[in-house]
Amino acid sequence: MLIPPAGPVLTSMMPANRRSFFQRISGGLCGAALAQLLNQDGLLVNRIIAAEATGTGGNNLQPRTPHFEPRAASVIHLFMNGGPSQMDLFDPKPVLDKLHGQSYFDKIAGEVESPQSAGALMRSPFKFSQHGQCGMWVSDAMPHLAQQADDIALIRSMHTTNLTHEPAVYLIQTGKMGPGRPTLGSWVVYGLGSECQNLPAYVVLDDPLGLPVNGVENWHSGFLPPLFQGTRFRSTGSPVLNLRPDVDRPPEVVRTERTLLSRLDQIHQRERAGQSVLDARIASYELAARMQIAASDALNISGETQATQEMYGIGREPTDSYGRRCLIARRLVERGVRFAQLYINGQIWDNHTGIATDMKAACDRTDLPIAGLLRDLKQRGLCDNTLVVWGGEFGRLPIAQLPADKDARKAGRDHNKNAFSTWMSGAGIKAGTTFGTTDEIGLSAVEGRVSVADWHATILHLLGLHHEQLFVLDNGLKEKLTGVLEARVIEEILT
């Protein structure tokens, strides 16, 4: 049983935070009426379970002081579910050109998910060249991102522990290969709270075309309170589940009913003086009402200029859908959302076939919007406090995977847990860096190996959180995002 963070820690933290919080709202960010509301916010978790209860985050969404001076205040996580192919995007392997067609399966038989379709070593169908001042290698599959090479730090030496989607996705999202743990975003808002109380602290923008592997577990708060769970915003229709009534009723009826409810609740509360949970309940109804307005506003991009929308590829295919999500992500972090996470449908990067075609299609849908997002954040100065993170759950193998008809033109690549590439950009990142190497065929990370825990520790570090100090006590065990094994902040990519 996990003990939710409880009173003692919270009360000891409150004075300092309270002060900074009031300073913040006196700037008019959220409105003074909220002060009263947030007074009660700390009561939202009402059943304090155990005397020993401790944790290092909070049990509300008030902003909290990080462990040390943060570089970033918010994160945009561009999750590339499916496993983008590193040797076709960021990690050129000339040796593969030479060895193209040679058999290799027997050497890696234990590392292949589908042995029956395993082919020979395969060169990349894409051309690599160097870009930017830094001379970063990027393939011609991502021409727009290539132009922003000087804005990103590339990690080529990531590795993970399982070559199946579900466990690997659990690991990169939650630090462990199974369900039930809080995700990175949940840990971040548990540690830092939120800068805006009208919107959820952790927003998920999923693809209307479908959910990624593991579905809603990708933004679950695990053993942390549901308060820290990601909230799905859909980019079309009603943005949040139940945000709009399923059945339309006249506004005056809704208003009268609301007034009635609030009068009844006041009587109920008056008769139960001292039951603080009832104050919190009333507050949660008020927050729900405000969210209806704030969420709609954040999602409304009609006020953005034509130029801005074009920069994201909005209004044309194939970039419109992902472009919208990128632009909304910017609007969310602008409004103080702590953690915005973007998905793309199904397993678009899971290119078991069609590296040359299907993977290119995935690039075409995301390349321009992402480059546009990086440019826009820069133009608006938001990149000084926003961290952008790009990557999937694993990489792909240097050998081909062939379809049933063995047509090499349709060749894809199978999963690879031993090497993949990711990048980060924005606050605190030493842009233009290429870090880590893989072996000559891109099978395994060799130099500067970066584990998923290292990657997590680095993101937390940029937010001013120490991965060893952000924990929840479970029966004496410190439950952490990075688990029990040691994790290292990748200093080499930080400014």
Add this chain to the structure above:
Amino acid sequence: MRRFCFFIGFIVTATVPAWPLKVIADEPVGVKTNAGLGPSTFQSDIQPLLNRKCLNCHGADTRKAELNLAHGEGLRKGGESGPIIVAGEPLKSLLFQKVNSGEMPPEEKDRLSETEIRLIEQWITAGAVFADSTGEHPALQIPNQHDVIPIMLRRCTVCHGHRRQEGGLNLSSKATMLAGGKSGPAIVPGKPDESRLLLRVHAGEMPPHDRLVEASVKPMEDSETSVLTEWISAGAPEVDVQPDVATSEPDSLVTDEDRAFWAFQPPQPVSLPHVRDANRVRNEVDAFVLQKLEQAGLSFASEADRTTLIRRASFDLTGLPPKPEEVQSFVNDPDPQAYEKLIDRLLASPRYGERWGRYWLDVAGYADSEGKREQDLPRPFAWRYRDYVIRAFNTDKPYDRFILEQLAGDELTDYEHAEEITPAIADNLVATAFLRMAPDATWANITGYVPDRIEVIADEIDVLGSAVMGLTLKCARCHSHKFDPIPHRDYYRMVAVFKGAYDEYDWLKPEVKPGIGPVSQDFHTGRHLPFVATAERRAWEANEARVTEEINAARQSPEPDDRIKALEAQRQPEPLVQALWDRGEPSPTYLYRRGDPLSPSRLIGPGVPSVLTDGKTPFSVEPPWPGAKQTGRRLAFAKWIIRPEHPLTSRVMINRIWKHHFGFGLVRTLANFGKAGTPPTHPELLDWLSLEFVRQGWKLKAMHRLLMTSTTYRQSSAMTEQYAHDSSNMLYSRMPMVRLDAESLYDSLLLVSGRLDERQFGPADPVQSRPDGLVTPVGTADGWRRLIYVQQLRKKLLTHMENFDFPQMNPNCVERRDSLVAPQALHLMNNGMVLELAAHFADRVTREVGADSVKQVERVYGLALSRSPSTDEMQIGIEALNQLTHDWIKNLQDTGTADSGDAQAKALTAYCHAIMNSAGFLYVD
């Protein structure tokens, strides 16, 4: 003096054989010294230092983590995590890591000084020379069969084991290797070059690369091949090693001092405390509670009124509010035993099992699907276990029997040879699904490897530990428990208990329906047994026979196709039981260093945690009946668990019952009675209740009656001046006000709106996913059934359940949290089903009391809140109904369809909707 040093293969992740000790050099490498320090020797510097700082816990007698630092031999041997010294490499040496990080010794004051740490570093850097040696080389460690069998289990026996012998070959023992298969013996002792096994491995033929995934095995590692080669070269020696089990010798890893901890001692008889205000004492519970209150200068709160009591008791026992008529008759009942009668009536309600069974399903981790993988494979027969649990509660099955059936129901009767499967035999099998509830992805080959299977076993042991034993057993999976005296070894003794049914090297996968794959059906699948009660099976067979007969008849008719199709639809799926059963012939159990199956250490036999025994009684296992193939291990374990004097079994359960009545447990950490848990606030009460529970025949209903008829339970939940002295209610100076949980809320919404279909049992009602992601229940012809009967798919939970804190079962939930977040408000305000139910509620009220507003408000309060409205509330209600009617008429006029009757109905719907959203509806005083 001859000197030598050891290379000790320190295990990080690689596959290192279980015989790490090898001599690699006779002379130490050049001794490097640190500035200011002379060369340290083991005898003069290291051993005295260890003696001073470490022997309290790692001495010859204590051997914590199986580490003995009292002499060089112990250091060389290492502990449960493997070797602790890598000669020449302090940073890779566990010994240095632990003292250098300050992790060891655990007490701040005992920590090594900087100089002492450097001494150790320097000694290891210099080659870790044991100068105290007698000067003799220890014998070169030659691998024996226990180094080889784990390799065979990992890589070979799935196809060449005792269940399946491809090519007639069984590689699970030396004897069967020698016997060989169709092409002759697998090994020729002393002649690796002639041993077929090695030849095939070296040729890359075995395990066959293209079938690796299909069989969920990985290729043999080089280190494994070399162990195998060395073993064969050495003549394939076998040593006689007995599994590590409890004996009549005192246990060296757990001391009597460890056993002295309160939770490891049986509950003790206690005498009733003396209290000053004895007339508030209704039963023993009150005496214990009041004593503590009086010690703090407090007393019981005033008694809640009858209206409050009946609503509280009804929700507590049935999860539903009382009917207005029931409230009336209770409030007006002149009988002094009116309250006791009420409790008895509620306990007899079939709704009781649905309420209390749900608590048990939480700790069991009940789900209707496997989880973990995208496909979220359904468990089509899990509902039988749900029904078993509900019935067990309703019939007040004694808790000891309940546990016995769930842990070892398959070993209670010889079901395979029974003339008739009685309902009782079938129930015993259904009960074992308790141990089949963990999330499980092993049905798919790619997530069905040994480590994936071990996760499932670990989850089940976690469920057992947290639900039944109140112990965090899972901590001892990778190392000895950090807080409780549960050695690493004891965890693997438990693993051995389960081995007959849960064998990671002989695994039964969950069944896969066509269309989900790729899965090879060649390897063992099956979590289902055909042993439903004979009557049920006969009924199914009769139906099949009838359908077949009618189909045959239909074939003669002029247009048979449609008729046949209609008849085919009448076929029912074969009735099966999802169960766990002992299959006999378990693989040997090895202790896994750091929980890693690639690092097997010594052989372990079945047993129970030593700290819960006297430490010198062997764990005795008998076949469940003469000639049984079953090991009987789980049966022996279950019988041990339910002994009346077991220190934890009754305490853990009575504490859970207490929690569901009083808001939190006497031990607040419901699943941890160990040292990292919280001590009981009322230890005497806990012990008294535990003994009373057993004395009353482990009957839960007797316990409910006892607790609920106490003064303690009948207190008001109002905050009084006592609050300041008992703010966290540790002393139970009031009852807690609680929010309805997901089930009570859902069921109550249905009940008050007259849409609750109270049919019990059977397959779960399906759920559906809207395009926007909202998951809703599919109703029945009569409305909707209680939430406990709605399908619980891990990846498709009802949005209602998600919003109202229904837990993710990973693997189970020992205590739900109670959150208060905006999506709950949004759900109750905006969800279509809630509004639909409000409309039904309004219809019902009009049907029952007509169009009069006063009567309507009165009835709404009676049904939803089980009380009458106050004058204020009545007035507000009437005003609101008028205003809402007015709003609607105006709106309907605007759209040209004004009908005052319609407007009134809609207004009442809005009023009912507000009541369903109100705090009065959601909270119980």
